[in-house]
Amino acid sequence: MKADDLFMKEIRKSRTFILGAGFSAGAGVPLTAELLSKAMSKFENECNGIFQRVNNYARECFEIDENEVVDYSKVGFLELCTFLEYIELKEYGGGERWSSNGSKEKINLRYFLAKTLIEITPSENDIPRIYIDFVNELHERDIVISFNWDPLLERALDFVNKAYTYTYEDKKITICKLHGSVNWRLGEAPDYAKSPIDLGWKSMKYTEGMMDKEMYFSTSVLSKHHWFNGIRNSEIEPFLVLPGYGKSFDVRANAVMWYKPEFVFGSTHDVYIIGLSLAPDDFFIRSYFLSTLPYLTDSIATHKRTIHIINPDQSVEDNYSFVTKTQQCVIHCEYFDIKHIDSMRKNRQSA
CATH class of the missing domain: 3.40.50.1220 (TPP-binding domain)
Incomplete structure (x- = not known):
């Protein structure tokens, strides 16, 4: 032949x-509505201060009265993420942005979405x-x-x-x-956020081209152990492209x-x-x-x-x-x- x-x-x-x-x-x-609802429940229980800020932004976005509970199984995920993108824009303009990877609200929302998926996705057996x-x-x-x-x-x-x-x-x-x-993260963890546990981050070699910020992955982060051992690992900062108009910025990091x-x-x-x-x-x-x-x-x-x-x-x-x-x-x-x-x-x- x-x-x-x-x-x-x-x-x-x-x-x-x-x-x-x-x-x-x-x-x-779970699909979007159920995933958001479960993630926000974890967010509220484990990081209540920042959750309350996101919750208040959700009230603004969907015009929900202070006396009513925000039902995250019914609100629009895309609209919420778009509103958080606007809040991040304001923080960025005012020099208040906490990290180059996004606002505290978005970074924590990504974290609890990821933690929920790690927990709910079936283990190998x-x-x-x-x-x-x-x-x-x-x-x-x-x-x-x-x-x-x-x-x-x-x-x-x-x-x-x-x-x-x-x-x-x-x-x-x-x-x-x-x-x-x-199990991805954008950029290396700063020195103050370094974990004593080696998570085995590996470069995806994005910066060998024109990208100026590296993407990393860790196979060990796929394990539930690093998410549910009682202490939040500061190096786990999942890179998730959120829906809404902020997607235009997020996908560029994964170009x-x-x-x-x-x-x-x-x-x-x-x-x-x-x-x-x-x-x-x-x-x-x-x-x-x-x-x-x-x-x-x-x-x-x-x-x-x-x-x-x-x-x-x-x-x-x-x-x-x-x-x-x-x-x-x-x-x-x-x-x-x-x-x-x-x-x-x-x-x-x-x-």
Whole structure:
């Protein structure tokens, strides 16, 4: 077989998986409203002073009377984060900003969102079978693009002893978390915040390009131990891209992660979009798809590539119409199921 034919055969075995919040929901990982409510409860119990400030901002934002309790399961997460972005803007203008990574309110909100996800995401032995089957189907030429903060995928891969990487290493499954992760931090911890416990932070090599601030990850931070041992570790400052207008600033710190998979669709076969409910105003994700998915059309004529969109939302066809009009797509308007993994396997074996 010619070298070019061998190369194309390998490409046909490669897949790209794009995961949204709906992917993790089957493991009990809460969606936005429930997650915010649970996180704010932890926030109130463990850091009440700063919680009260956020709570008062929520009252302003949603015009809630002082005599009423703020119900975080009903308020808009996006609107709250946008209002906190405005507060941060004021602090920045007045020289009051506490950290280059954001206001105390936003840093603590990220922390308690992450802590909630660390607690609720199943530990390795409790992960539902479908996720174990899914990661068993992954191989080193696959790329997973995730918009989730939670550690479900990493824990499942650890359980089956499959190596993964955030930085494109050979012989490992690549995970691109475009909205950050519970086990990432932006920049080194300042000296006053250094922990006596070595968390094993590793550079993601962002500053080898044009970025001036490094991103770090720690696999040990995926463990519940460092979050629930009675003392808050000052080095754990999760990098999470929050919704709202502040997202425009947050994603710039993770720009390398958005750039690296730019041409992934030019060297992959089938694409699976699982549980990503694409909101009409999510302009970054829409722009990413508009810019990169056309590379799929450069495929070998005899081996057409297909985008599989797996989502039970009845509006999924309308939300993805800008994709379905130009690409070969199959919409599965249903929950992610073992039959989809069986189909992935068959498609890979027949490619």
